[in-house]
Amino acid sequence: MTDAKAGATEDPREIGTGVVDLLGVLAYGELSAFDRLAEDARTAPTLAGRAALASMAAAEMGHYGLLERYLDERGVGVEEAMRPFMRHIDAFQESTAPRSWLESLVKAYVVDNLAADLYRELAEVLDDETRELVTTVLADTGHSAFAQREVAAAIENDTPVRDRLALWSRRLLGEALTQAQYVVAESDGLAELIVAGTGDLSGIAALFRKLQQQHTKRMQALGLG
Amino acid sequence: MTDAKAGATEDPREIGTGVVDLLGVLAYGELSAFDRLAEDARTAPTLAGRAALASMAAAEMGHYGLLERYLDERGVGVEEAMRPFMRHIDAFQESTAPRSWLESLVKAYVVDNLAADLYRELAEVLDDETRELVTTVLADTGHSAFAQREVAAAIENDTPVRDRLALWSRRLLGEALTQAQYVVAESDGLAELIVAGTGDLSGIAALFRKLQQQHTKRMQALGLG
Numbered sequence: 222m223t224d225a226k227a228g229a230t231e232d233p234r235e236i237g238t239g240v241v242d243l244l245g246v247l248a249y250g251e252l253s254a255f256d257r258l259a260e261d262a263r264t265a266p267t268l269a270g271r272a273a274l275a276s277m278a279a280a281e282m283g284h285y286g287l288l289e290r291y292l293d294e295r296g297v298g299v300e301e302a303m304r305p306f307m308r309h310i311d312a313f314q315e316s317t318a319p320r321s322w323l324e325s326l327v328k329a330y331v332v333d334n335l336a337a338d339l340y341r342e343l344a345e346v347l348d349d350e351t352r353e354l355v356t357t358v359l360a361d362t363g364h365s366a367f368a369q370r371e372v373a374a375a376i377e378n379d380t381p382v383r384d385r386l387a388l389w390s391r392r393l394l395g396e397a398l399t400q401a402q403y404v405v406a407e408s409d410g411l412a413e414l415i416v417a418g419t420g421d422l423s424g425i426a427a428l429f430r431k432l433q434q435q436h437t438k439r440m441q442a443l444g445l446g
Numbered sequence: 447m448t449d450a451k452a453g454a455t456e457d458p459r460e461i462g463t464g465v466v467d468l469l470g471v472l473a474y475g476e477l478s479a480f481d482r483l484a485e486d487a488r489t490a491p492t493l494a495g496r497a498a499l500a501s502m503a504a505a506e507m508g509h510y511g512l513l514e515r516y517l518d519e520r521g522v523g524v525e526e527a528m529r530p531f532m533r534h535i536d537a538f539q540e541s542t543a544p545r546s547w548l549e550s551l552v553k554a555y556v557v558d559n560l561a562a563d564l565y566r567e568l569a570e571v572l573d574d575e576t577r578e579l580v581t582t583v584l585a586d587t588g589h590s591a592f593a594q595r596e597v598a599a600a601i602e603n604d605t606p607v608r609d610r611l612a613l614w615s616r617r618l619l620g621e622a623l624t625q626a627q628y629v630v631a632e633s634d635g636l637a638e639l640i641v642a643g644t645g646d647l648s649g650i651a652a653l654f655r656k657l658q659q660q661h662t663k664r665m666q667a668l669g670l671g
Contacts (some may be wrong), residue, residue, distance in 0.1 A: 255500050259484030268525045268532075272514075275480050275507050282504035285497065300493045307493075 236295040239410030240351055243343065244288050245302030246310075246404060246411070247358060250336060251285040252303070253310050254278070254329075261325035270322070270371075277329075277364045284358040291354050305407050313400040317393055323375050327386050327445070330368040331393045331436065333361070338435050339401075342428055346418040369443060376444050387445040394436050398429055461520040464635030465576055468568065469513050470527030471535075471629055471636070472583060475561060476510040477528070478535050479503070479554075486550035495547070495596075502554075502589045509583040516579050530632050538625040542618055548600050552611050552670070555593040556618045556661065558586070563660050564626075567653055571643040594668060601669050612670040619661050623654055 258278035265271035289299040319325040337359045344352050376383040405412050405425060416424045440446045483503035490496035514524040544550040562584045569577050601608040630637050630650060641649045665671045 252497060252500060255504070256484070256488065259481070259487075259500075259503065262484075263481065268528070272477060272510065272524070275477060275484075276511065278484065279480070279504035279507035282501050286501065289497075299497070303493070 236292075236297060236351075237410065239408070239414040240347065241292070241297055241302050242305070242408040242411045243340075243347075243355075243414060244292055244351075245299070245304075246306045247336075247340075247355070248285055248288040248292075248299050249303035249306050249310050251281045251288065251358070253314055254332070255281040255285070257314060257325075258329065261319065261322070261329070264322055264325065266322055273367055274325075277367075280364075287354060287358060291351075306404055309400045309403045309407070312403075313396055317396050323372060323382070323386060324389055326368040326371050327390055328393055330365055330372070330443070331390055331440075332397065333364060334439055335394070335397055335432060335436060337361075338432055339428075342431065343414055343418050346414055372443060372445075383444060387440070390436075390440050390445050394433065398432070401429070461517075461522060461576075462635065464633070464639040465572065466517070466522055466527050467530070467633040467636045468565075468572075468580075468639060469517055469576075470524070470529075471531045472561075472565075472580070473510055473513040473517075473524050474528035474531050474535050476506045476513065476583070478539055479557070480506040480510070482539060482550075483554065486544065486547070486554070489547055489550065491547055498592055499550075502592075505589075512579060512583055516576075531629055534625045534628045534632070537628075538621055541621050548597060548607070548611060549614055551593040551596050552615055553618055555590055555597070555668070556615055556664075557622065558589060559664055560619070560622055560657060560661060562586075563657055564653075567656070568639055568643050571639055597668060597670075608669065612665070615661075615665050615670050619658065623657070626654070 255278045258274050258281065262271045262274035262278065265274055285299075292299050292302055317328060319328050340355050340359050344355065347355065372386065376386060405415065412425065415428055418424065419428055437446065480503045483499050483506065487496045487499035487503065490499055510524075517524050517527055542553060544553050565580050565584050569580065572580060597611065601611060627650075630640065637650065640653055643649065644653055662671065
């Protein structure tokens with residue numbers, strides 16, 4: 222399957238347009254997550270929480286740097302790769318601006334895990350090098366465990382908070398999938414990657430259903446199901 | 447001179463209160479710089495500038511992590527070490543909130559270099575391990591060269607902008623030295639470190655004069671003298 226990468230060129234050392242788009246989405250996702258986490262750090266209720274979120278934001282930029290170098294080595298500017306997807310990712314961030322520390326944490330948890338699920342689905346159509354890069358970039362930076370701990374402590378014995386956060390997590394999923402559809406519509410290369418990964422033309426709808434199911438399971442595990 | 451560290455305890459593996467305070471100031475300075483740079487990244491006029499500032503913010507958190515670990519290995523919580531100095535550093539940031547991208551860059555340049563000068567003055571009274579840590583933490587992350595380039599391009603052939611930024615850099619120095627005096631007044635250990643480093647009781651005033659002179663030279667080199 223590793224030869225199936227969309228837009229593969231004659232020179233195997235070059236990079237297909239689907240892969241460029243995938244890495245572009247990922248890079249702008251990291252830069253955007255940096256912003257989100259840095260802003261959330263400011264609203265942290267404790268100095269420890271502030272430092273924890275700032276460190277997680279810093280880890281996103283470490284990943285951004287890896288993507289930038291990888292693209293650069295293949296003659297692609299990271300800005301050029303990110304640009305087509307900026308408005309969709311910005312739109313997602315604007316439509317889901319957290320109103321509290323707990324909403325911030327749930328958002329980071331939901332988005333990080335959705336991204337990880339999505340790239341896991343695509344991993345088998347990527348060439349080895351790109352797959353390794355994506356795996357590194359999406360490796361958990363300890364953020365999930367932190368968010369899980371804080372959220373679990375907050376919703377224990379507090380049904381109204383739990384209900385509000387459960388609604389919030391469903392809204393996040395809806396907005397994320399909406400913008401993800403726009404992103405795929407923007408990029409033939411990405412659409413081809415997904416079709417190659419899932420094997421047929423109904424692949425995109427099936428992929429989104431699968432992401433939705435994994436999200437639901439995760440929210441149940443978190444106590445927000 | 448390495449035995450002169452203020453508040454040194456009987457156990458040489460322990461850490462003096464002057465050193466704890468120095469590292470506490472430095473750690474909160476990094477966390478605070480992270481905030482400042484992350485916020486400035488948002489106002490960057492280009493995507494490249496935004497990514498550059500976000501990466502510099504991330505580097506600050508890398509340094510923060512080193513300081514946290516060093517203190518932790520010596521039984522000192524980083525939060526506890528930072529807490530006495532938070533309000534002075536916060537007061538500095540609030541009184542010098544940049545109103546433009548260029549003001550942000552000049553601020554980062556001035557503050558980073560002042561901090562580096564200050565710690566260079568103290569380096570010889572620190573034990574080897576602490577000195578190495580401080581040197582690493584204050585190593586230039588490429589920020590200065592970036593700021594220099596951007597500022598030089600902006601003030602070339604633009605006297606009004608140059609004059610405004612020159613005034614701004616003088617205000618930054620004044621505010622920084624004012625808050626630095628409060629920080630030293632807060633910590634007997636730090637005051638002792640400075641006296642040990644400079645050799646006499648007039649050391650603090652002499653140190654501040656020296657910082658001022660180095661700042662003036664640097665501003666001249668930048669074209670803001």
